[in-house]
Amino acid sequence: MxxxxxxxxxxxxxxxxxxxxxxxxxxxxxxxxxxxxxxxxxxxGAGDPSGSSVWVGASYHNDVSPPLREMPASSEYDFRRGGEREANENPKIPYRHIDSVDPVVQNWDASVFAGKGPNIPVPIRTFDGIPFPGVGCNCAPPDPNGAVGLTQYVQIVNEGYQVFDKATGNSVLGPSSISSI
The missing domain is CATH 4.10.220 (Light-harvesting Protein)
Incomplete structure (x- = not known):
């Protein structure tokens, strides 16, 4: 104890x-x-031994780029600035594929679900974007992005951009390299 x-x-x-x-x-x-x-x-500011303080002021120089319609068209040289070269070869990966039935594939008839999905309207206008091979690097996979305005659609893919008319789908500007902006 x-x-x-x-x-x-x-x-x-x-x-x-x-x-x-x-x-x-x-x-x-x-x-x-x-x-x-x-x-x-x-x-x-009483505890600041160095006496320095933060100073905030207005910027003294700002640039505004001209509208794209006023900029000169870019040449083929602008697109191939770095020179065309062959892409690196993909690394060799051991391939051990065996053909078999995929257990997660759903084999249901799609007609069973007809009319039960959301009522999504069909697009009013469709048109092809920047063609592949595109502008500049011809990278794979492409990285597309776009913005819709009131009358135009602007698409950018990797190093190139193109402006389309929304009503007709015709190209208004480009394809051009983004380095020309």
Missing amino acids: KKRTSQKSAFSISRLLACLFCLVGVFLALLAISGPLGTKSLAQ
Whole structure:
């Protein structure tokens, strides 16, 4: 029994020391916040020993590019600036394919679900975008992006862009290299 009481007293002493250290830490943190180097004095600049402060001013030069319709058409040289080169060969991956039935393929008849999907209208106008091979790098896979305006659609793919008329689908500008902008 004596051994057990000594273990209890050692445990209570370590617990008491841990609580004491926690209280001292909280006290020091509160003292630092409310003391001479507290947040209020730092916010007012009293605690900045170097005397430097943040200076905010207006920009002194801004550029505005001209509209695309006023820019000269780019030449074929602009597209091939880096020179045409062959792409790197894909790394060899060991191929161990075995023909088998795919267990997750759903073989249900699609006519069962006819008329139950959302009522999505067909597009009013469709047209081909920038042709492949496109402008510049002819990268694969292409990375298309576009924006729709009131009268025009602008498509950008990798290093090239083209502007289309929404009503007719005809090209208004391009394809051109984005380096020409």
